[in-house]
Amino acid sequence: MKYVDEFRDGALAQNLATSILKEAQPNLTYRLMEFCGGHTHALSRYGLLGMLPANVQMIHGPGCPVCVLPIGRVDLAIRLALEHDVILCSYGDCLRVPASNQMSLLKAKALGGDVRMVYSALDALKIATNHPTRQVVFFAIGFETTTPPTASIIRQAKAAGLKNFSVLCNHVLTLPAMEAILTQPGGFPLQGLVGPAHVSTVIGSKPHQSITTRFQMPIVISGFEPLDLLQGILMLLRQVNEGRAEVENEFTRAVTPTGNLKAQALVDEVFEVRESFEWRGLGSLPASGLKIRAAYAEFDAELRYPDLIYANVPDHKACECGAILRGEKRPQDCKIFGTICTPDNPIGSCMVSSEGACAAHYTYGRFSESGTAKINVSGLSRLHE
Amino acid sequence: MSKAKNIYARPLDLKHGRVNMTHGSGGRASAQLIETVFSAAFDNEYLRQGNDGAVLPLPPANSRLVMSTDAHVVSPLFFPGGDIGSLSVHGTVNDVAMLGARPLWLSASFILEEGFALSDLLRIVNSMAQAAKVAGVAIVTGDTKVVERGKGDGVYISTTGVGYVQGTIAPSGNRALAGDVILLSGTIGDHGMAIMSQREDLQFESAIESDSAALHELVATMLATGADIHVLRDPTRGGLATTLNEIARQSGVGIVLNEDAIPVHPQVAAACEFLGLDPLYIANEGKLIAICAATDAEKLLNAMRAHPLAQFSALIGNVIADDACFVQMKTKLGGRRMVDWLNGDQLPRIC
Numbered sequence: 089m090k091y092v093d094e095f096r097d098g099a100l101a102q103n104l105a106t107s108i109l110k111e112a113q114p115n116l117t118y119r120l121m122e123f124c125g126g127h128t129h130a131l132s133r134y135g136l137l138g139m140l141p142a143n144v145q146m147i148h149g150p151g152c153p154v155c156v157l158p159i160g161r162v163d164l165a166i167r168l169a170l171e172h173d174v175i176l177c178s179y180g181d182c183l184r185v186p187a188s189n190q191m192s193l194l195k196a197k198a199l200g201g202d203v204r205m206v207y208s209a210l211d212a213l214k215i216a217t218n219h220p221t222r223q224v225v226f227f228a229i230g231f232e233t234t235t236p237p238t239a240s241i242i243r244q245a246k247a248a249g250l251k252n253f254s255v256l257c258n259h260v261l262t263l264p265a266m267e268a269i270l271t272q273p274g275g276f277p278l279q280g281l282v283g284p285a286h287v288s289t290v291i292g293s294k295p296h297q298s299i300t301t302r303f304q305m306p307i308v309i310s311g312f313e314p315l316d317l318l319q320g321i322l323m324l325l326r327q328v329n330e331g332r333a334e335v336e337n338e339f340t341r342a343v344t345p346t347g348n349l350k351a352q353a354l355v356d357e358v359f360e361v362r363e364s365f366e367w368r369g370l371g372s373l374p375a376s377g378l379k380i381r382a383a384y385a386e387f388d389a390e391l392r393y394p395d396l397i398y399a400n401v402p403d404h405k406a407c408e409c410g411a412i413l414r415g416e417k418r419p420q421d422c423k424i425f426g427t428i429c430t431p432d433n434p435i436g437s438c439m440v441s442s443e444g445a446c447a448a449h450y451t452y453g454r455f456s457e458s459g460t461a462k463i464n465v466s467g468l469s470r471l472h473e
Numbered sequence: 474m475s476k477a478k479n480i481y482a483r484p485l486d487l488k489h490g491r492v493n494m495t496h497g498s499g500g501r502a503s504a505q506l507i508e509t510v511f512s513a514a515f516d517n518e519y520l521r522q523g524n525d526g527a528v529l530p531l532p533p534a535n536s537r538l539v540m541s542t543d544a545h546v547v548s549p550l551f552f553p554g555g556d557i558g559s560l561s562v563h564g565t566v567n568d569v570a571m572l573g574a575r576p577l578w579l580s581a582s583f584i585l586e587e588g589f590a591l592s593d594l595l596r597i598v599n600s601m602a603q604a605a606k607v608a609g610v611a612i613v614t615g616d617t618k619v620v621e622r623g624k625g626d627g628v629y630i631s632t633t634g635v636g637y638v639q640g641t642i643a644p645s646g647n648r649a650l651a652g653d654v655i656l657l658s659g660t661i662g663d664h665g666m667a668i669m670s671q672r673e674d675l676q677f678e679s680a681i682e683s684d685s686a687a688l689h690e691l692v693a694t695m696l697a698t699g700a701d702i703h704v705l706r707d708p709t710r711g712g713l714a715t716t717l718n719e720i721a722r723q724s725g726v727g728i729v730l731n732e733d734a735i736p737v738h739p740q741v742a743a744a745c746e747f748l749g750l751d752p753l754y755i756a757n758e759g760k761l762i763a764i765c766a767a768t769d770a771e772k773l774l775n776a777m778r779a780h781p782l783a784q785f786s787a788l789i790g791n792v793i794a795d796d797a798c799f800v801q802m803k804t805k806l807g808g809r810r811m812v813d814w815l816n817g818d819q820l821p822r823i824c
Contacts, residue, residue: 089742134810135806135810137808139806431816452813454811455797455799458795460799
């Protein structure tokens with residue numbers, strides 16, 4: 089596959105792994121956080137974690153949109169589907185996020201709620217156009233990557249004069265979350281950050297400078313392909329070893345310093361920053377989420393359904409999603425990981441999306457704690473191909 | 474037959490007609506539908522007896538009977554490379570074949586939705602008859618029911634297959650042994666992606682065709698090599714990954730795959746890439762996995778590659794001792810990871 093295989097080349101990966109091994113000073117421990125769920129997924133799916141030296145540790149960050157969605161927001165979506173008889177459109181991963189009273193959007197669907205999985209925001213708009221007699225609500229989640237498409241459909245809905253369409257907006261911002269991680273009380277040592285890939289195509293590399301300056305934290309913006317990640321990790325090690333704290337851009341084929349100005353303008357036209365927004369694991373963060381501007385208020389589901397009042401719902405007592413999202417704990421440190429909480433029956437949101445730290449470790453990484461991880465595959469019998 | 478047709482006031486309108494509730498009532502309309510559509514297409518000595526069941530001959534001495542059943546609810550009903558009719562034959566024939574058996578007879582039950590176009594039904598039934606003919610199996614008994622409009626999705630077909638397996642041949646999911654090798658008969662994910670490419674909300678242009686095919690001739694060829702095949706399985710729903718996890722658990726072993734060796738059609742790989750899916754979890758309807766002793770591998774692989782349905786067969790991995798029954802994979806990149814059971818439906822990642 090052109091433009092894909094180039095970034096998944098096994099020989100180049102081995103070279104990079106060797107370079108990382110050489111760069112990593114044996115007397116140091118490098119604790120690096122990959123911010124994005126996309127990075128977490130790629131690290132696990134391609135088996136990259138096992139290619140890193142033991143003293144280069146990857147801490148999974150909070151950049152998984154599904155994982156940081158608090159229970160109370162999912163509750164709102166479920167109420168819309170069950171009590172207001174709307175067609176509730178959502179991205180696939182949201183359907184299984186555990187909500188209050190052991191509910192989820194998937195279970196709401198089984199109870200008769202009209203919940204539909206869409207592949208793009210535009211599909212939700214199409215459903216509204218095709219069902220003029222039904223109210224259609226798009227459950228919008230995600231960081232800066234998925235915000236412009238939501239802005240675009242709201243603008244299109246207004247242009248078309250749609251009266252049966254609204255958006256339950258849960259869009260959040262990357263940098264406030266990064267700040268929250270780095271300023272949390274009793275914070276933990278972190279030597280570098282793998283900066284977001286797709287988010288940076290929209291916001292650009294420049295805004296990350298506020299973080300490097302304020303926290304003396306090296307950041308390397310990396311793509312989601314495995315070679316991107318290995319290269320990004322190598323660049324971070326070099327920064328640490330040379331005592332630099334800069335924003336470096338590994339993902340130059342897609343990320344510019346200023347980002348996608350058109351997308352930024354679109355988002356700015358439709359959305360404004362909320363006073364505060366609750367994140368799972370990080371709590372309420374000021375100026376960290378977006379809401380729909382007054383000019384587009386008719387498309388704001390929270391205004392259209394005034395009885396939808398957000399209520400904070402605490403996580404399951406035994407669930408460590410919060411500590412995991414803050415980078416304080418690893419999935420396998422959670423008591424219910426892999427026993428009570430599995431991808432088939434997730435208790436916490438990190439077990440839902442394939443980008444979630446727990447789901448990634450459960451699905452791809454669990455074997456590393458068993459004895460068979462040491463078996464040398466190339467030593468097993470092979471035929472002449 | 475010609476006399477019997479006279480009891481119907483007018484012939485069935487197979488061009489513009491639609492299924493209605495009387496077609497499932499057991500009365501004259503039911504009989505007309507069965508005669509005109511089903512019996513005409515499936516015609517064989519057992520159906521001609523006109524009874525509610527089929528009386529079948531005993532299998533040869535030194536053989537055992539094998540039976541399997543499968544319900545088919547695919548949407549859309551017609552897809553590149555097949556339709557629900559051919560699929561309902563292949564699916565059951567393959568389940569019987571994976572026990573090392575030669576399938577001989579099928580039963581078929583149809584649940585039709587009121588309003589379903591008779592022309593579509595005829596197309597499906599003819600495709601089923603053709604698939605059965607090619608596979609050398611007879612559809613010997615059947616049933617038709619009609620449900621109200623909105624209570625079904627056009628047509629559901631349930632088929633049951635009976636065949637026999639000879640001598641001591643006994644491939645079984647619990648017979649994989651540490652040291653065995655895993656052979657796969659060709660590219661994975663073709664069927665699932667052919668279906669996905671046609672889904673209403675997801676149409677994308679591709680030349681991907683379903684691999685739907687009857688595999689018992691291939692199985693017979695493989696058994697004829699004399700290789701001691703421990704496990705045979707067709708990786709349908711849940712794909713290769715789920716099937717291997719089932720086998721690992723059944724046999725109490727671990728599996729290590731070599732990603733580089735697993736054949737994937739470039740178009741399937743590309744479609745999976747942009748939908749955020751993994752071909753390891755996408756359904757196949759014309760592929761099989763064989764697990765055998767390493768010493769038999771070369772012989773078996775050569776026989777498979779000589780068969781038109783398995784030209785791209787490959788040795789994709791090894792069975793190891795592992796109490797945790799994990800399926801692991803050496804990635805193309807040189808890393809290691811687990812290959813877990815399919816979890817829920819395959820849902821696309823959102824960023």
